[in-house]
């Protein structure tokens with residue numbers, strides 16, 4: 001089984017994540033910030049992977065700490081679960097609509113963690129949470145997972161739809177990228193990822 005668990009506690013947050021890439025269940029997501037829980041639950045559901053995530057932190061200071069640190073821990077869990085990367089599809093992509101929103105997500109489990117964030121993401125808060133925190137989640141996740149992650153907002157008027165579509169698109173692209181095919185080779189001409 002390709003699985004990994006992380007527990008990370010700092011003076012700002014305490015996050016636990018368990019990920020299993022080979023089974024779709026259980027899925028359990030809880031954070032102190034209901035909007036973030038809602039978005040993570042969408043990611044988990046549409047990834048068809050077993051994510052167990054719990055996060056708490058000093059959201060009274062700023063939701064930024066909880067959101068970024070959860071991205072760090074989820075990225076570390078993915079990297080750990082992938083282990084030697086043998087046989088994985090490596091690339092994943094999704095063009096995901098949600099009403100007015102249309103998000104392109106393309107990722108490469110490259111070993112080089114980097115977020116490329118572009119397009120017309122709405123710069124409006126949702127229920128008091130500023131839009132600037134969402135790319136910080138995806139950046140932390142990409143950087144700690146060691147994946148090249150492109151998220152492009154091709155259309156989006158409603159901020160809730162647009163950011164929720166980004167979480168769903170990442171879930172779907174991840175599912176594709178971590179699937180194991182008939183080859184047991186590491187999917188790189190260099191022989192390592």
Ligand SMILES: [Mn+2]
Nearest residue numbers: 038160161164
């Ligand atoms: Mn929603």
